[in-house]
Amino acid sequence: MNPNIASLYQIANKPERLIIGLMSGTSLDGLDIALCKCIGSGLNIQLSILAFETLPYANDFKADVKTIFSKKTIDLEKLCLLNAYIGVLHAQMINSCIAKWGYENSQIDAIASHGQTIYHAPKSLHGLANYGNGTLQIGDGDHLAVTTGIITLSDFRQKHIAAGGEGAPLALYGDYLLFSKAGEDRIMLNIGGISNATFLPGNLNPDNIVSTDIGPGNTMMDAYIQAHFEGNYFDADAIIAKLGSVNKPLLQALENHPFFTTSFPKTTGPELFNLHFLYAAMQRAKITNLSHEDIMATLNCFTANAIVAAIQQLTAPDQPISIFVSGGGMHNPLLLQNIQTQLPQITIRTTEAIGINPDAKEAVLFALLANESLCGGNTFYGKNTPSVSMGKISFPR
Ligand SMILES: Nc1ncnc2c1ncn2[C@@H]1O[C@H](COP(=O)(O)OP(=O)(O)OP(=O)(O)O)[C@@H](O)[C@H]1O
Ligand SMILES: CC(=O)N[C@H]1[C@@H]2OC[C@@H](O2)[C@@H](O)[C@@H]1O[C@H](C)C(=O)O
Structure with missing residues (x-):
């Protein structure tokens, strides 16, 4: 042999x-x-x-x-x-x-x-x-x-x-093996460059597992910072986004894309969610002059809204659910706040709470x-x- x-x-x-x-x-x-x-x-x-x-x-x-x-x-x-x-x-x-x-x-x-x-x-x-x-x-x-x-x-x-x-997403396999819990519906949310989520049913029936990409995680925010703030790689602690306000027409233009109405499971990447995607949305919304801070605030909100919409789609209204987050986006305080304020009834913890370092x-x-x-x-x-x-x-x- x-x-x-x-x-x-x-x-x-x-x-x-x-x-x-x-x-x-x-x-x-x-x-x-x-x-x-x-x-x-x-x-x-x-x-x-x-x-x-x-x-x-x-x-x-x-x-x-x-x-x-x-x-x-x-x-x-x-x-x-x-x-x-x-x-x-x-x-x-x-x-x-x-x-x-x-x-x-x-x-x-x-x-x-x-x-x-x-x-x-x-x-x-x-x-x-x-x-x-x-x-x-x-x-x-x-x-x-x-x-x-x-x-x-x-x-x-x-x-x-x-x-x-x-x-x-391949996260499904490990999420199911490591984190499924009888009697508790869970969502494992990873906010990396792209965000994704795995719904783990408390009834442990694997046919009820859903794992899907959600849309941008940090990718568009990172790309914008890298293009406009030389020497910076990401919006550390959301310092820039926190200084701006959300531009509603731009937000709507960003959200108006067929990816968001395609059913789960689906996958994506920076091939779609990139600065061209942003500039095309700005053009459609007829925005020519917006501060970097407002654009970052809008991208932050866009990212959070996509995550919230996915969580709402994965669960019934008032369904008790535990969410465990991981990935670099969990270190972005504004992103987490934008998610949490739209889901006041849900406690979002990191995977540290269930024994795995989220990074x-x-x-x-x-x-x-x-x-x-x-x-x-x-x-x-x-x-x-x-x-x-x-x-x-x-x-x-
Ligand atoms: N303190 C912080 N404030 C804001 N954002 C942060 C902070 N720390 C990390 N991040 C974000 O996390 C990103 C890195 O995340 P992560 O390492 O999960 O990405 P990744 O492994 O490339 O993701 P994926 O594989 O899911 O695409 C950084 O580029 C940045 O956007
Ligand atoms: C093609 C690719 O590399 N996809 C990554 C990316 O980063 C997050 C999201 O998009 C996810 O689909 C995937 O990674 C994780 C680890 C996955 O497969 O579950």
């Missing part, structure tokens, strides 16, 4: 595994690295985070990725080079974290690598009759495996598409997906989503 296969077999048979989950989202702020201990699998999983770090990306690297990120026309050579480069960069970041945390690479059973999303093209976005859903994440798993010496699972989204999904949650979810591919695979996630094992396996040798 090839020793790689023997080692994979041995890892899959262990009662517990150490898996490093990686997430680098559409905000391009850095790489989230979560070292997870996974005992068992499926609905019996016991997962604990042993260490977590977000390693920020250098500005030059961000600028490089941005040249090929969510654009229809790009430099193919750059795409080809970054595919390998990101694999090696992520591997080096992992190596430094493992050493810092006081572990040896040989103690880690597997890496679960999301990669860097470069383009997300669900059919609802491209509209081309001859093509289905598409998505592309780069940072090749072989480079991670060779540079770390650790078996790596990567490129999780293709299997989801192959089995009939849009390649996202680490997405990286943890990928560790879980890898754990399922290694030693689970028997869970049924309901009729609305593919129940498949995801991730391609790369060997170090």
